[in-house]
Amino acid sequence: MKNFKWLSPTLYILFLMLPIYWLVSMSFKTTNEILGSFTLWPQEFTLSNYITIFTDPTWYNGYFNSLTYVMVNTLFSVSVALPAAYAFSRYRFLGDKHLFFWLLTNRMAPPAVFALPFFQLYSAIGLFDTPVAVALAHCLFNIPLAVWILEGFMSGVPKELDETAYVDGYGFWHFFVKIFLPTIAAGIGVVMFFCFMFSWVELLLAKTLTSVAAKPIAATMTRTASTSGYELGLLAAAGTLTIIPGAFVIWFVRNHIAKGFALGRV
Amino acid sequence: MIEKTVNQKAWFLVAPVVAVVAFNALIPLMTVVNYSVQETFGNNVFFWEGVKWFEEILHSPRFHDALLRQMLFTGIILLIEVPLGVAVALTMPRRGPWVSVCLVLMALPLLIPWNVVGAMWNIFALPDIGLLGKMINGMGIDYNFTQQPVAAWFTTILMDVWHWTSLVVLLAYAGLCSIPEAYYQAARIDGASAWAVFRYIQLPKMKRVLTIAILLRFMDSFMIYTEPFVLTGGGPGNATTFLSIDLVKIALGQFDLGPAAAMSLIYFLIILLLSWIFYTLMMRNEAQ
Numbered sequence: 360m361k362n363f364k365w366l367s368p369t370l371y372i373l374f375l376m377l378p379i380y381w382l383v384s385m386s387f388k389t390t391n392e393i394l395g396s397f398t399l400w401p402q403e404f405t406l407s408n409y410i411t412i413f414t415d416p417t418w419y420n421g422y423f424n425s426l427t428y429v430m431v432n433t434l435f436s437v438s439v440a441l442p443a444a445y446a447f448s449r450y451r452f453l454g455d456k457h458l459f460f461w462l463l464t465n466r467m468a469p470p471a472v473f474a475l476p477f478f479q480l481y482s483a484i485g486l487f488d489t490p491v492a493v494a495l496a497h498c499l500f501n502i503p504l505a506v507w508i509l510e511g512f513m514s515g516v517p518k519e520l521d522e523t524a525y526v527d528g529y530g531f532w533h534f535f536v537k538i539f540l541p542t543i544a545a546g547i548g549v550v551m552f553f554c555f556m557f558s559w560v561e562l563l564l565a566k567t568l569t570s571v572a573a574k575p576i577a578a579t580m581t582r583t584a585s586t587s588g589y590e591l592g593l594l595a596a597a598g599t600l601t602i603i604p605g606a607f608v609i610w611f612v613r614n615h616i617a618k619g620f621a622l623g624r625v
Numbered sequence: 626m627i628e629k630t631v632n633q634k635a636w637f638l639v640a641p642v643v644a645v646v647a648f649n650a651l652i653p654l655m656t657v658v659n660y661s662v663q664e665t666f667g668n669n670v671f672f673w674e675g676v677k678w679f680e681e682i683l684h685s686p687r688f689h690d691a692l693l694r695q696m697l698f699t700g701i702i703l704l705i706e707v708p709l710g711v712a713v714a715l716t717m718p719r720r721g722p723w724v725s726v727c728l729v730l731m732a733l734p735l736l737i738p739w740n741v742v743g744a745m746w747n748i749f750a751l752p753d754i755g756l757l758g759k760m761i762n763g764m765g766i767d768y769n770f771t772q773q774p775v776a777a778w779f780t781t782i783l784m785d786v787w788h789w790t791s792l793v794v795l796l797a798y799a800g801l802c803s804i805p806e807a808y809y810q811a812a813r814i815d816g817a818s819a820w821a822v823f824r825y826i827q828l829p830k831m832k833r834v835l836t837i838a839i840l841l842r843f844m845d846s847f848m849i850y851t852e853p854f855v856l857t858g859g860g861p862g863n864a865t866t867f868l869s870i871d872l873v874k875i876a877l878g879q880f881d882l883g884p885a886a887a888m889s890l891i892y893f894l895i896i897l898l899l900s901w902i903f904y905t906l907m908m909r910n911e912a913q
Binding site for chain 1: 628629630631632633634635636638639641642643645646648649650652653654656657712713716717718725727728729730731732733734735736737738739740741744745746748749753754755756757759787790791794795844847848850851868869872873876877882885889892893896897900901904
C-alpha cells in the first residue's frame with residue numbers, strides 16, 4: 360500500500376497534462392493535418408502558427424495589453440491593500456467587521472452582473488478601451504482578496520514587533536515600510552501572485568471594457584476563432600502562449616504557494 | 626489570535642480601499658437597481674415599474690430552470706472536487722525534490738485564462754479531432770458533447786474538475802503540512818489505524834482550510850460563465866445554460882435591461898446569503 364502512494368498524484372498530474380499536451384501539440388500542426396487526419400503528435404512539424412502571432416500586431420499587441428492591465432492592477436491592488444490589511448489585523452474600529460464582510464461580498468459578485476453597468480460607467484468617465492479601465496475594474500475582486508490574504512499573513516506577525524519599534528522611536532510609516540513590509544515579504548509575493556492570476560484569467564469584464572486599442576489577448580482569440588473560419592492551429596498556439604506567463608509566475612512562488620492558497624491561515 | 630487595540634484612526638488606513646471598491650461596486654450596483662425598477666424603450670426614456678420585473682423573474686420557468694441547473698452543477702462539482710482534492714493531497718510527498726514539481730504542475734490549470742480553458746477542452750473533447758472524444762468513441766460509446774445534453778454535462782463537469790480540483794489539493798496540502806510530526810508518532814505508538822489518523826488528526830487540522838476551499842469553490846462555480854460559454858455556448862439547447870450565461874443572454878443579447886437587472890439582484894442575493902452562512906460558520910470556527 361505504502362509503495363503505491365506515488366500513483367495517485369502521478370495519475371492526477373497525468374490527467375491535468377493531457378488537455379495541455381493536446382493544445383501544445385495542435386499548435387505545431389498545420390490546419391490540414393488537424394482537420395484531415397487524427398495524429399497523436401505533429402507529423403509535419405510547423406512553427407508557422409507562432410510566426411503569425413509574433414509578426415501580426417493585432418496578435419502580439421493583445422499580449423502587451425493583457426500584461427499592461429494585469430501589472431497595473433497588481434501593483435495598485437497590493438499598494439492600497441497593504442495599509443488596509445494592517446488596520447484590520449491590528450486595530451478594532453467602528454464598523455470593522457461589517458466593512459470586512461462588505462469587502463468580501465465584492466469577491467462574490469458575479470462579473471456578469473456588473474458587465475453592462477461597468478461599460479456605462481467607464482464610458483462616462485472616458486476610460487473605455489484603455490488598459491487602465493480593465494485594471495481598475497479588476498480591483499473589484501482583487502482588492503478584497505488581497506486584503507483577505509494579507510490580513511492572514513499579518514496576523515501571524517507578533518504584535519511585539521510593532522510595539523518595540525514604536526518604543527524605539529519609529530514613526531508609523533517609517534516602521535511600516537522599513538520593518539513591517541520586509542517581515543511579510545513572502546506574503547506580499549503570494550498576494551501579487553494571486554492578483555496577477557485573477558486578473559490574467561478573467562475575460563468577461565476585460566472584453567466588455569475594451570474594443571480595439573486595449574483588446575486583451577484572450578479576446579483576440581475568441582474573435583479569430585469566430586470570424587476567420589476555424590483556424591485551430593493558430594488558436595492553439597495563442598492558447599499555449601497564454602499559459603507561459605502563468606507558469607513563469609508559479610515558479611517564483613512555488614515554495615509559498617500552498618500557504619498562499621490557504622490565505623496565510625494555516 | 627492577536628489582541629487588537631481600539632483605534633478609530635485606522636479608518637484612514639482603509640480609506641483608499643473603501644474608495645476604490647466603492648467606486649467599482651456602488652455605482653454599478655445603483656445602476657442595476659435603477660434598471661430593475663424601470664422599463665425602457667431606448668432613447669433614455671424610462672418608466673417606473675416597481676417590483677414587476679422581480680415578480681416576473683421569480684415566477685419565470687426559465688429562471689427556475691437556470692437556477693436548478695446551476696445548483697445541480699455546483700453540487701456535483703463540490704462532491705467530486707473536495708474528496709478528490711483531499712485524497713490527492715493525502716498521497717502527495719511531504720518533502721524532497723518532487724514537492725515543487727507536484728505543486729507547480731498542479732497549479733498550472735489555475736493560471737490559464739478561462740476562455741483558453743474552454744477552447745482547450747473544446748478541441749480536446751471534439752469527437753472528430755479531440756483526443757478525449759476519439760478515445761470515448763473508440764471504446765464504442767457514442768459521444769458528442771455538441772449534441773447530447775448528457776455528454777455536454779459530463780464534459781463541462783470534467784473540465785471544471787480539471788480546472789479547479791488543484792485549488793482544493795493546494796489548500797488541503799497546506800493544512801496537512803502544518804501538522805507536527807509528533808502527532809503521527811503518538812498515533813503510531815497508540816497503534817492507530819490509517820482511518821483513525823485521518824479522522825482524528827488530519828481532518829480536524831484541515832477543517833479551516835477546507836472551509837475556505839468550499840467557500841471559494843461554491844462562489845466561483847456559482848458565477849461560472851466563460852468556460853462553459855466557450856465550450857458549449859450553453860447548449861445543446863439550454864442544457865448547460867447556467868445563471869451567468871442566461872443573464873448575459875438577456876442583458877447583452879436581448880438588451881432587456883429591466884428583467885436582466887432584476888435577475889442580477891436576485892442572483893447576487895442568493896450568492897450573498899449562502900456565502901454569509903459559510904462565512905459565519907467559518908468565523909465561529911476561528912473563534913474556537
